[in-house]
Amino acid sequence: MTDTPNVLQATGITKHFPGVLANDNVSFDLRKGEVHALLGENGAGKTTLMNILYGLYKPDAGDVKVNGQPMELNSTKDAISHGIGMVHQHFMLIPVFSVTENIMLGSETDHRARGAGPIPPLDRLERKTVAANVRELSHKYGLDVNPEAIVGDLPVGVQQRVEIVKALYRKASILILDEPTAVLTPQEAEDLTRIMHELTKQGVSIIFITHKLKEVLSIADRITVMRGGKVVGTTTPAETSEHQLAAMMVGREVILTVEKEAAKPREEILQVEDYVVHDRRGLEAVRSVSFNVREGEILGIAGVQGNGQTELVEALTGLLPAQSGRVLLSGKDLTNHTPRALTETGLAHIPEDRQRHGLVLSYTVVDNMVLCDYYHAPYSKRGVLQPQVLEANAVKLIEEFDVRTPSPYNPVGKLSGGNQQKVIVARELSRPVKLLIANQPTRGLDVGSIEYIHKEIIAMRDRGVAVLVISAELDEIMALSDRIAVMYRGQIVTTVDAGKVTREQLGLWMAGAQPETV
Amino acid sequence: MTKRFGFIAIIIVILIGSVVLVGHEQVPPIVIIASMIATTIAVATPLTLGALSGVFCERSGVVNIGIEGMMLAGAFFGWLASIYMNTIFGFSATPSILVGVLAALVGGGLFALLLAVLAITFKTDQIIAGTVINILAIGITGFLNRQLFFEKGSVFGGQVPHAPGVLPPLQLPITELFQRWCGANTGTCFTLGQSLNKIVDQKPIAISAIALVFISSYVLFNTRWGLRTRSVGEHPRAADTVGINVYFMRYANVIIGGLFAGLAGAYLTLESVPSFEPLMTNGRGFIALAAMIFGNWTPIGAWAAALLFGSAQALQINLQFFRELIPPNLAFLQQSYVVGLAPYILTMIVMTGVVGKTTPPAADGQPYVK
Numbered sequence: 001m002t003d004t005p006n007v008l009q010a011t012g013i014t015k016h017f018p019g020v021l022a023n024d025n026v027s028f029d030l031r032k033g034e035v036h037a038l039l040g041e042n043g044a045g046k047t048t049l050m051n052i053l054y055g056l057y058k059p060d061a062g063d064v065k066v067n068g069q070p071m072e073l074n075s076t077k078d079a080i081s082h083g084i085g086m087v088h089q090h091f092m093l094i095p096v097f098s099v100t101e102n103i104m105l106g107s108e109t110d111h112r113a114r115g116a117g118p119i120p121p122l123d124r125l126e127r128k129t130v131a132a133n134v135r136e137l138s139h140k141y142g143l144d145v146n147p148e149a150i151v152g153d154l155p156v157g158v159q160q161r162v163e164i165v166k167a168l169y170r171k172a173s174i175l176i177l178d179e180p181t182a183v184l185t186p187q188e189a190e191d192l193t194r195i196m197h198e199l200t201k202q203g204v205s206i207i208f209i210t211h212k213l214k215e216v217l218s219i220a221d222r223i224t225v226m227r228g229g230k231v232v233g234t235t236t237p238a239e240t241s242e243h244q245l246a247a248m249m250v251g252r253e254v255i256l257t258v259e260k261e262a263a264k265p266r267e268e269i270l271q272v273e274d275y276v277v278h279d280r281r282g283l284e285a286v287r288s289v290s291f292n293v294r295e296g297e298i299l300g301i302a303g304v305q306g307n308g309q310t311e312l313v314e315a316l317t318g319l320l321p322a323q324s325g326r327v328l329l330s331g332k333d334l335t336n337h338t339p340r341a342l343t344e345t346g347l348a349h350i351p352e353d354r355q356r357h358g359l360v361l362s363y364t365v366v367d368n369m370v371l372c373d374y375y376h377a378p379y380s381k382r383g384v385l386q387p388q389v390l391e392a393n394a395v396k397l398i399e400e401f402d403v404r405t406p407s408p409y410n411p412v413g414k415l416s417g418g419n420q421q422k423v424i425v426a427r428e429l430s431r432p433v434k435l436l437i438a439n440q441p442t443r444g445l446d447v448g449s450i451e452y453i454h455k456e457i458i459a460m461r462d463r464g465v466a467v468l469v470i471s472a473e474l475d476e477i478m479a480l481s482d483r484i485a486v487m488y489r490g491q492i493v494t495t496v497d498a499g500k501v502t503r504e505q506l507g508l509w510m511a512g513a514q515p516e517t518v
Numbered sequence: 519m520t521k522r523f524g525f526i527a528i529i530i531v532i533l534i535g536s537v538v539l540v541g542h543e544q545v546p547p548i549v550i551i552a553s554m555i556a557t558t559i560a561v562a563t564p565l566t567l568g569a570l571s572g573v574f575c576e577r578s579g580v581v582n583i584g585i586e587g588m589m590l591a592g593a594f595f596g597w598l599a600s601i602y603m604n605t606i607f608g609f610s611a612t613p614s615i616l617v618g619v620l621a622a623l624v625g626g627g628l629f630a631l632l633l634a635v636l637a638i639t640f641k642t643d644q645i646i647a648g649t650v651i652n653i654l655a656i657g658i659t660g661f662l663n664r665q666l667f668f669e670k671g672s673v674f675g676g677q678v679p680h681a682p683g684v685l686p687p688l689q690l691p692i693t694e695l696f697q698r699w700c701g702a703n704t705g706t707c708f709t710l711g712q713s714l715n716k717i718v719d720q721k722p723i724a725i726s727a728i729a730l731v732f733i734s735s736y737v738l739f740n741t742r743w744g745l746r747t748r749s750v751g752e753h754p755r756a757a758d759t760v761g762i763n764v765y766f767m768r769y770a771n772v773i774i775g776g777l778f779a780g781l782a783g784a785y786l787t788l789e790s791v792p793s794f795e796p797l798m799t800n801g802r803g804f805i806a807l808a809a810m811i812f813g814n815w816t817p818i819g820a821w822a823a824a825l826l827f828g829s830a831q832a833l834q835i836n837l838q839f840f841r842e843l844i845p846p847n848l849a850f851l852q853q854s855y856v857v858g859l860a861p862y863i864l865t866m867i868v869m870t871g872v873v874g875k876t877t878p879p880a881a882d883g884q885p886y887v888k
Binding site for chain 1: 745
C-alpha cells in the first residue's frame with residue numbers, strides 16, 4: 001500500500017478568514033486509486049481545504065503538488081487542467097439545462113482535436129457528439145445517466161452521478177466528493193459506494209469528505225481527521241473504531257448511544273384520527289392515519305423518505321390542509337388550524353428543512369429567536385418591538401443552548417448548519433410546550449451536535465412533553481423512541497414498543513412487508 | 519409557449535379584422551390588411567429591439583428596467599451625431615445618418631456600461647440601478663437638447679437645426695415584378711403585388727430587427743456564448759466552478775443589450791421621424807420589458823409579443839384614416855387617444871398572467887459574490 005505513489009500532496013496549508021483560522025498548517029496526501037476520507041465536524045476546515053485544492057481559495061501559506069509537480073492554484077481552471085474534479089455538496093448543476101449541456105458547459109469544445117486554433121465563441125454547439133461521449137463515459141464507469149434528460153427532473157442520486165460524469169469528462173483522475181451522502185437516500189448511498197469502488201478500480205483517486213462515521217469505516221482506505229482547522233491524525237478503518245473516530249473529531253469522549261431512562265407516559269396529548277392529507281400535486285400522501293402521543297413519551301415514525309411523513313408533519317403543524325380526519329391537542333380540536341393557533345396551544349416544531357421552514361436566513365439570531373412569539377409581551381408592547389428584551393432573550397438562549405455565533409446580531413444564514421439547528425431548538429424548546437414535533441432533527445449535523453440535540457429531546461420528554469420524532473435514519477429512531485410507528489405508502493403499518501423490535505424487522509416493515517397479525 | 523403564440527395570433531387577427539370591418543367600404547380589405555401588417559412590423563421595431571436588449575441582460579442575470587433610458591440615449595445621441603455630421607461637418611444625408619446610427623449604438627452601450635458597473639461591480643439593487651439609468655437619460659438628453667439647440671449662443675444659435683432626414687426604405691421592386699407578371703396595372707393580381715410590396719417594403723432597422731431576432735435565438739440556444747450566458751443567469755456559482763468568468767459574461771451581455779436598446783433609439787429619430795423630442799420613447803422601453811417577459815425570455819417569443827403590442831399601436835394609426843366610418847354608437851373610438859390606450863391595456867392584461875406563467879432565469883437580479 002505504502003509504495004503506491006502520491007497523486008496529490010498538500011503541505012503546510014494555512015488559510016485565514018476574517019476572525020477565523022480555517023486551515024492551520026494542514027498536510028494531506030492522496031495515493032493512486034485509494035479512497036481517502038477526510039473526517040471532521042462542521043467548521044473543522046475540511047471544505048476550506050478542498051476549496052483550496054480546487055482553486056476556489058488561495059492559501060496564505062503552503063504548497064500543493066500533483067503527481068510530484070508543484071501546482072499553481074489561481075482558479076478552478078488550473079485545478080481542472082491538473083485533473084482535479086470536485087462534486088460539491090450543493091450540486092453545481094443548472095436545473096433547466098440538459099445533462100449534456102451541464103457536462104459540456106465551460107468545456108464546450110473539449111471533444112475536438114487540439115491544435116485546430118482558437119474556436120470562436122459563436123461556433124455551433126455539438127450536442128450530439130458530446131452526448132455520445134457522455135454515454136460512453138457513463139457506460140465505462142457504470143454510471144447510468146441519460147444525456148438528454150433535463151437535470152431538474154432527475155432525482156438527487158442521479159444528479160450526483162451527472163456531477164461525477166462532469167468531472168470525468170474533464171479528465172479528472174482525482175475526485176473530491178464533498179459530503180456526498182448527506183442528500184442521498186440509503187439506497188442511493190449504496191449505489192454511490194458501488195460507483196466509488198468502480199472508479200478506484202479504474203485508477204481514479206477519491207477524497208471523500210464526510211462526518212458520518214459508519215460510512216467512513218465501510219468505504220475508506222485511509223481516514224484523516226480534522227478538528228478546529230488542524231489535522232488530528234490519519235488512520236485506517238482496520239486500526240480504529242467509531243468511538244475512537246468520534247473522540248478524535250470532537251476532541252472528547254462522545255456518547256454515540258443516547259442514555260435514557262424508561263419513559264413514564266401519562267395522558268394523551270396528541271390524538272390523530274383517520275387523518276387524510278393530499279400533497280401539493282393533489283395526490284393522497286397520508287391515507288387515513290390514526291395514532292396518539294402521550295405526555296412523557298417519544299413516538300418515532302420510521303419510514304423510507306417519501307412515504308407521507310413530510311405531508312403528515314406539514315398537516316399537523318398547519319402548513320398543509322388535511323382533507324379529512326381530526327387532530328386533538330390536549331383534547332382541543334385543532335384540525336386545520338393556523339400555525340399560530342397551534343403554536344399558542346403548545347406545539348413546538350423542528351422542521352425538516354431548517355433553511356426553508358425553520359429560519360429567516362437573512363434575519364439576525366435575535367429576530368429568529370422570537371419568530372413564534374414576537375407579537376406579545378414581553379417582546380412587544382402595544383405593537384412595538386422591545387429591542388432590549390429581544391436581545392436579552394437571545395443572549396440567554398445563545399448561552400443556554402451553546403449556539404456558536406460571533407454576535408447575536410449575526411444573520412442566521414451565516415451560521416453553520418449545526419448552529420442554525422440549535423437556534424431552532426432553542427426557540428422551540430424554550431417556550432412552554434406540550435407537544436414537540438421534530439422532523440429529521442439531526443439531518444446533516446455532526447456528531448457533537450447530534451449528541452446535543454438528542455439530549456435536549458430526551459430532556460423535553462422527561463419534563464413531560466409529548467414528542468413525535470420523524471427520521472429517515474433508523475439509528476436515530478431506535479435511539480430516541482419509546483414506541484415506533486412504521487409508515488409505508490401513506491399508512492402506518494404497525495406500532496411497536498421500541499424495546500421489542502430489531503433493526504432488521506423495522507427495515508422489512510419499511511420496505512413494505514406486512515406485520516403478521518397476532 | 520404554444521398557448522401564448524395562439525393568444526397573440528388571435529388578438530392580432532381580431533385587431534386587423536376590426537379595422538377591416540370599419541373601412542372595407544372605402545378600401546379593399548386586402549389593402550387594409552397589408553397596411554395593418556406593414557405598420558405593425560414597423561412600430562414593433564423599437565419594442566422588438568428593446569425586448570432583445572432585455573433578453574440578453576436578463577439571461578445573463580442582470581435585470582434591466584433601464585431599457586427605456588438606453589433607448590432614449592440612443593435616440594438623442596444618434597440624432598445629435600447625424601446633425602453634427604450634416605450641418606457642422608458638411609457630410610451628405612446618408613453617411614450622416616449612418617454615423618448617427620453608430621452614435622446611437624455607442625450611446626445605448628455607454629448607458630448599459632453604467633448599469634453593468636452599478637449592478638455587477640457595485641452590486642447595487644438592480645431595480646434602482648435601472649431607475650437611475652432612466653432618470654439620468656431623461657435628464658441628460660433633455661438638458662443637452664435645450665443647451666445645444668435652444669439656448670442663445672449655442673452651436674446652432676437657438677434655431678432648431680435641419681435634420682438630414684431618415685433612413686430610406688429598401689425599395690424592393692416587388693410591385694414592378696407583379697406588374698410584369700400580371701401584365702396589368704389593375705385587378706386582383708396587381709393589388710396583391712402592391713399589398714405584398716407594402717408589407718415587405720420596410721426600412722433597414724426594421725428589417726435588421728427581424729434578422730436580429732433569429733440571430734439572437736441561434737446565439738442564445740446553439741452557441742458556446744449562449745450556453746455560457748444562460749449559465750451565469752441561472753446558476754453563476756456553477757458556471758464559476760467550471761472556469762467561466764461570471765463578471766465578464768455579465769458585462770458583455772449587458773453591453774450587448776445596450777447596443778440593442780441604442781438601435782431601438784436610432785429607429786425613433788433616424789428611421790421613423792427626423793426629429794428628437796424629450797421623453798419621446800414614451801414608455802416603449804417598459805412595453806419592451808413586458809414583451810420580453812411575455813415572450814418568456816426568448817427572442818422569438820419576445821418578438822411575437824412585440825408584434826402583439828405593435829398591432830395595438832397599428833390599430834390606432836390605421837383607424838385614423840377611417841374616423842368618419844366608425845359607427846355612431848362607438849363614437850368614443852373616434853378619439854385617437856382612446857384607441858391609443860390599447861397597447862398599454864393589452865400590456866396590463868398580458869402581465870396579469872392570464873395566459874400562463876413564465877419563468878425568469880433563476881439568478882435574474884441577483885448580484886454574484888465570488
